[in-house]
Amino acid sequence: MEAAHAEGAFTGQAHDLSLLLKRNCSISPSGLWRVFVLIALVTLGIGAGFACFGAWLILPFAGVELLVLAAAFLVVGRHATDCERIEFAAGRVRVEVRDSERTAVHEFDLSRAQVVLGEGGGGIRVWLRARDAQLEIGRHLDEQSRAGLATELRRRLHGKWDGERKT
Amino acid sequence: MSAVIDSHGQAHDHHGGGYGGIMRWITTTNHKDIGTLYLWFSFIMFMTGGAMAMVIRAELFEPGLQFVNPDFFNQLTTMHGLIMVFGAIMPAFVGFANWQIPMMIGAPDMAFARMNNWSFWLLPFAASMLMLSFFMPGGAPGVGWTLYAPLTVQMGMGMDLTIFAIHLLGMSSIMGSINIITTILNMRAPGMTLMRMPLFCWTWLITAYMLLAAMPVFAGAVTMTLTDRHFGTSFFNAAGGGDPVLYQHIFWFFGHPEVYIIALPAFGVISQVIPAFSRKPLFGYASMVYATSAIAILSFMVWAHHMYTVGMPVTGQLFFMYATMLIAAPTGVKVFNWVATMWRGSLSFETPMLFACGFLFLFTLGGFTGLVLALVPVDIQLQDTYYVVAHFHYVMVAGALFSAFAGIYFWLPKWTGRMYDETLGKWHFWLSMIFFNMIFFVQHFLGLAGMPRRIPDYPLMFETWNKISSIGAFGFGLTQLLFLYIVLKAIRSGEKAPQRPWEGADSIDWTMIPTPAPYHTFETPPVIK
């Protein structure tokens, strides 16, 4: 299903192409944060209420629970916005990689760049490689879509940036 | 020109840890495997708690002490309650959640697969500790599942084991809830908005919230019991400035939401089954969501209706009475919606639908006795009698258990790829239905006439109804062996299930995933139109 979705993006395109590869996250980090605040207020409120009546031993358990919840949400939230943006423009391929807080931009000369497939980590992995630099891409995709991505990129690179591809 | 490619970006290749045999099950992080584990665990606990109920009913078959001494009788009622609530019913619905939620929202697995494994594997340890308490000096605690102070202070080591077991169960529930909340919030497929989710996912989302709010309270309550027993604190000891009634407030602040923690996922299952066999969409989906939320919120404001006889001020009694009566409104909305879903549908009555109708009928009955019990003056007559026992078994057995049966018959083809024997399934339903009412309907009479609960022996006037109730109980127990046989038969030699055995079932687990569901589903999220 998703593969078809990606395929459609590659056909009949203009010279410039922008491809955003991201994780599927149905809630934004700020949404997650709001959920956490809501739960924390309720849980701590209950614990504090009982503490007023002398039963203070509920608060520590509420605290531990919220720590676990916070850790879980952090793990999810940190990488919720991870993505790779691959852009073809003016003879260059530009890859923007966002990994939690960091954003790195890599540029390759389109004429020198090549797509390399390799095995590792229990599946196919894809690299973009120029003379001296290489960058792994498609890390957020599952194996099938990653293979599809590799095929597409290869077709684009070998067809060169100025030529329309006919298949 | 731009395109967006989504993926869950998860590695799936090591779900089974690469092991075979038993190690596969111990190390598995696959939501389907874990769902299966939960369900089998729950069935074993159901049989264990059921066996205890059989001994209880055998003792109560006639007046006098026949089989067990009063002390052991109390231990049995306590463990029957704890095991059924925390070992059987709750894990059964967590099992459903594990199997169904990812498949219903288009996710490849639960959000925290490794934590999911831990949540399950805490349970067998907790259950072993509960059972072990029988073999401690002084035996298991004989204080009722409510563990009221200060009786708990008189118990032997079994009480401490029970408290630790409850902590483990609580940890398991909290991790499970975090997992379910994160999965539902973050892993829905593109297009699967919250208001498009199957209602089962909604009820679980709300249930998981409730667990997070209620579980620390219970953990605190049992911990304070522990420190009162061993470390000289006096939370619940009047002699040291504490208050035994405070324990009850804390317990029921957890305990009443707990009732809905069990009931809401049951509502969710019923909300999947009834539309499927009515061949008609669920009536009032949005109002179902609002009603579920309203029930969840109200359930935190009514706890003291379990405590009308502790001697609250009149304003307290009135507040809790009004709040409790208010719950009838959203619950009514749900019942009306289910009936309206059936209305002018095209109904067929396969086993899941039979259990759903049985649920609807009997749960409503339990709801009405709940309304009767909400009324302070009437409750004062009925509190701690068999009327209460009958009431909550209508809610727990006819409510939660029947809907669990409905869910299992409904989803078994999806899970195993095989059909159960429809004739035997119908037998299972009708026998359960008859025996259930035989056990518990007459217990209303016992309670009205004045038989207290948790007594191993009773005055002569209660003999007739107790005999009927006990016979019903033995029948109900045997009937559940038939259920085991039906499930095993389906798995071993059931007919191959078609892709969509229920023509009205239209959630994406039926329409987008092959039957039986493969080990990995939705590795790339579907797009929900």
Add this chain to the structure above:
Amino acid sequence: MTAPGLLTALLYGCVLAAAVSSGNAEAAAPWNLQPAASRLAADIHDLHEWVMILVTVIFVGVFGFMFWAVYAHRKSVGHKAAHFHENTTVEIIWTVIPLIILVVIAWPVTKTVIAQKDTSNADITIKVTGYQWKWGYDYIKGEGEGISFISTLSTPRDQIEGRAPKGEHYLLEVDNELVVPIGKKVRVLTTAADVIHSWWVPVFGAKQDAIPGFIRDIWFKADKTGTFRSQCAELCGKDHGFMPVVVRVVSAEDYTKWVAEQKKLAAASADDPNKSYTLDELKARGEKVYAANCVACHQATGKGAPPAFPPLDGSKVVNGPKNDQIALELNGKPGTAMAAFDKQLNDVELAAVITFTRNAWGNKTGEAIQPSEVKALRK
């Protein structure tokens, strides 16, 4: 056959079986609240009855729809499914109507709640103390002030364990019944010595938990004479099922007579804690006290039921220093079911029962504990 059909058949079957076996269904298998013996209980009856009627009407209405759908909208009779799935008007109506019904129910109930809570202007005040597993009654105000006794199950063990046929009031009979006059407002203060119990007389609509360390109150005003029986209603340990509540309601004259009798008896049998008793006197008295207070846990054989209830036969405490045993009986052993008996038993009774245990079964200390020794150790 449909669900209601089967159920009705089943229920008729049950009732019929009961009726045939006894010749009188109501007596053999009571199925409703006990007949009221106070205004309050009668109000509760009425409330229960009309709520049941209301609820039955709603139930029949709602499930009328369901069973009509089950009957007429079946696929097997070729019914085609409609496709409606919401209707705001209908949904609002069926949210609002139940709310109105609830208000209608709440009104009369509220009046009863307020009446139930009004314990002012009582004629007689009685303190009820829950012990594991008996009730203590102290008349603390009004006619009969000063009367005080313990009320214990009088059903013999033989009946409970099936060695003798069970009597008419099996498990609902006590040695000393609570006696109150008809038509007088009785305020009951409840408390407990060990764990939570619940004092309950259904015919008066009166139930109140007895909470250790706290005093709570309820009231009742009997409007029928007779003996009314019930049981403890809160799980309080091993013999929770064996601590009945029995109340005898008598006429005003009979009550006055009873009070006089009790006063005379109390004066006659007043134990003199300063007197010295012989070993045999103490043992004889002690055996009775033991049978009333100790036998449930420590057993007639003195073997107890270990580990919860330790044996007394050969016990280190019972055969050890006497002051340790006296202190234990007075103050109980916190954290166990061993209760403090300082308020339940007087010095003579305690001295007697301690003497008895030290000279019964295999215990042969030959000591006679005198009431003065007990008195000296009271806190």
